[in-house]
Amino acid sequence: MFASFTRSRRRFADCHDLSRRLSKGIGLACALVLAGPAVTARAEEPALSPAQTVSVPVDDAQIEAALGKLDALTQDVLERSGVPGLAVAVVWKGKTVFAQGYGVLAVGDPASVDAETVFQIASLSKSLAATVVAGKVGEGIIRWDDPVVDHLPGFRLQNEAVSEMLTLGDLFAHRSGLPDHAGDDLEDIGFDRAQVLERLRLLPLGSFRDSYAYTNFGLTAAGEAVARASRSDWASLSDDVLYQPLGMSSTSSRFSDYMDRDNRALPHVRESGTFESLYQRQPDAQSPAGGVSSSVNDMAKWMALVLGEGAFDGKQLIGKDALLQATTAQMISSPQHALDARPGFYGFGFNVGVEPTGRVTLSHSGAFALGAATGFLMVPSLDLGIVVLTNAEPFGVPEGLARSFMDVVEYGALTRDWLAGYEQLLAPLMKPVGTMAGKPAPVDPKAAGALADYAGSYENAYFGPAKIVSGNDGLVLEIGPKGQTFDLTHWDGDTFVFEPRLENAPAGSRSLVRFERQNAEDAKSVWIEYFDEHGFGTFERP
Structure with a gap:
């Protein structure tokens, strides 16, 4: 997250x-x-102690x-x-x-x-x-201990040695070192399987084979490798x-x-x-x-x-x-x-x-x-x-x-x-996420710059390009291969918010969007809280 x-x-x-x-x-x-059920064990039939092992x-x-x-x-x-x-x-x-x-x-x-x-x-x-x-x-x-790259040669993680040793079993047991739910954030905004798997190489790795982190796309990579091996x-x-x-x-x-x-x-x-x-x-x-x-x-x-x-x-x-x-x-x-x-x-x-x-x-x-x-x-x-x-x-x-x-x-x-x-x-697990979730808007916020100061294209190695579009009703964030859009609401100064409603964002979630400007010039970058789980939340002007 x-x-x-x-x-x-x-x-x-x-x-x-x-x-x-x-x-x-x-x-x-x-x-x-x-x-x-509403029925519970009767008083004369007490529940077993949870720690008690009995026959x-x-x-x-x-x-x-x-x-x-x-x-x-x-x-x-x-x-x-x-x-x-x-x-x-x-x-x-x-x-x-x-x-x-x-x-x-x-x-x-x-x-x-x-x-x-x-x-x-x-x-x-x-x-x-x-x-x-x-x-x-x-x-x-195939075998459970087959290296994934034997069947999916292009698949890589951030550490090349781990990439070479990583097996099908490692990915099915969630012991690859990939962070928890790696790649789910990309799927959320429309990336397909191949695009997500290719970008996993950018994510920081934990300890290989001695740390457990549940990953949908790690397991998916193993499934894809088995399918390739099976033609x-x-x-x-x-x-x-x-x-x-x-x-x-x-x-x-x-x-x-x-x-x-x-x-x-x-x-x-x-x-x-x-x-x-x-x-x-x-x-x-x-x-x-x-x-x-x-x-x-x-x-x-x-x-x-x-x-x-x-x-x-x-x-x-x-x-x-x-x-x-x-x-x-x-x-x-x-x-x-x-x-x-x-x-x-x-x-x-x-x-x-x-x-x-x-x-x-x-x-x-x-x-x-x-x-x-x-x-x-x-x-x-x-x-x-x-x-x-x-x-x-x-x-x-x-x-x-x-x-x-x-x-x-x-x-x-x-x-x-x-x-x-x-x-x-x-x-x-179903509570709203984001630092601004449930918070009232500032009573006396600082004014934003001209909307045109924020509009434009921004780049990110993991999420790809994002656009900030200036319209009659304010700013709109456009992101992902399908151009998913989120309306931005001014919060305070160069800070805006938006309310995602996605698989990983329950109702009421609210994310910060902070633009970086110098001397009242056009924004040079934008930081989006919702996309910063692994440190990829900053999008730069090209």
């Missing part, structure tokens, strides 16, 4: 640390959360009982959260044992969500992408390796396919306390990391494949050993925050956790601030998994519902109100 934007933005697809802090070690994968047997009858309560749990979450629509599926012993939709495709439209409704699944795409790559590893086309494009490769063999007929890595579906859930954001469908996220640039659309029926087939160690309906579709590497802890994604807490781990595109019962979990969450929140949670030792897809901005519904279900599975009752807990922890 940027200066003050930096700590608030772009955490929507990955919240390992928040979920760990909420559960104090209870395994729940990262994502956006809203949780469970809690779970038999078929207990899982069947939890399945019998899932509809009520879901109805409760739907009512309490107010999300327009969601769909849930559970797979157990290789079979889909629950698949149901709730609510509507869009506010104001009576069309109902069902198990075939297609949602944008955001960062759940990473786990599917890892499965695709595992398929090619199993075929011997395909990413979307077609995903079709050929995963979607078609599994019969995932409603799933695609192409945005155009999502838009062509009749049974499509529209994204929603909260405006003044109510949900509205105002924006549409177009994630093709980061398709391997966040561009998949799917239904819970299709996602249940994929979960059965993963729980089956790459086998589905008696056929080995993905190499067992290759998939095991993806679902094995590769990096500590969130260190212990307390003496009795468990760390969080990341594999290749999967979160890997450990329950207080000692059971291993696989999970991931996904979200678009412009209107999607998704999550899955699998317990391989129980051969059980749940996926929840919603059409609303993130605030914990998928994770909370999944966690509530698994509580009932493992303990027979809820150990806490997951919805309330996750909503409280995730609320800061």
Whole structure:
């Protein structure tokens, strides 16, 4: 993120640390959360201590009982959260044992969500992408430890030695040294995949292979390399390796396919306390990391494949050993925050956790601030998994519902109100960003110069050119390959502000724009707070 934007933005697809802090070690994968039912454990049935590791047997009858309560749990979450629509599926012993939709495709439209409704699944795409790559590893086309440059020769990071050593696995495990969510700011203003990947070489690097930083475009670079090695494009490769063999007929890595579906859930954001469908996220640039659309029926087939160690309906579709590497802890994604807490781990595109019962979990969450929140949670030792897809901005519904279900599975009752807990922890992620957010305008501001003093073209190595255009109503910032525009409002002297509403800028965000002038001459440069996360916020006159 940027200066003050930096700590608030772009955490929507990955919240390992928040979920760990909420559960104090209870395994729940990262994502956006809203949780469970209003029902709580009875006083005579106290919740287990989060740090306590115990052997809690779970038999078929207990899982069947939890399945019998899932509809009520879901109805409760739907009512309490107010999300327009969601769909849930559970797979157990290789079979889909629950698949149901709730609510509507869009506010104001009576069309109902069902198990075939297609949602944008955001960062759940990473786990599917890892499965695709595992398929090619199993075929011997590539290896997880292949250097990326072997298949994508032009890909470079700021450090040449790191560029040469960087592997596909490094990027899928988010241990490349790239800064958190590197490149997302470029996508926000219209840069395509190739343009973003080319500019990653300009970003400062952290420590290679011993620091974790979640990057959509790092993982996308790895996906692109695998597609090149397979002599395909990413979307077609995903079709050929995963979607078609599994019969995932409603799933695609192409945005155009999502838009062509009749049974499509529209994204929603909260405006003044109510949900509205105002924006549409177009994630093709980061398709391997966040561009998949799917239904819970299709996602249940994929979960059965993963729980089956790459086998589905008696056929080995993905190499067992290759998939095991993806679902094995590769990096500590969130260190212990307390003496009795468990760390969080990341594999290749999967979160890997450990329950207080000692059971291993696989999970991931996904979200678009412009209107999607998704999550899955699998317990391989129980051969059980749940996926929840919603059409609303993130605030914990998928994770909370999944966690509530698994509580009932493992303990027979809820150990806490997951919805309330996750909503409280995730609320800061949707707060407005920027130092001027929520501040009143100066009462007696200094006058600006003539608008013509600021108008003109400015250059930037990372973001490319920006134009300041002087019109009848004031100044307009024009930036990005598609000429995205933002109206500038005078603030004080040579300082202006604008209010971005983008994937990484929640409603109410406000960015400073400061022009540098000398002796009342034309501006020589402009600093834009929103684009200064990595020090590239200054644009110079050529």
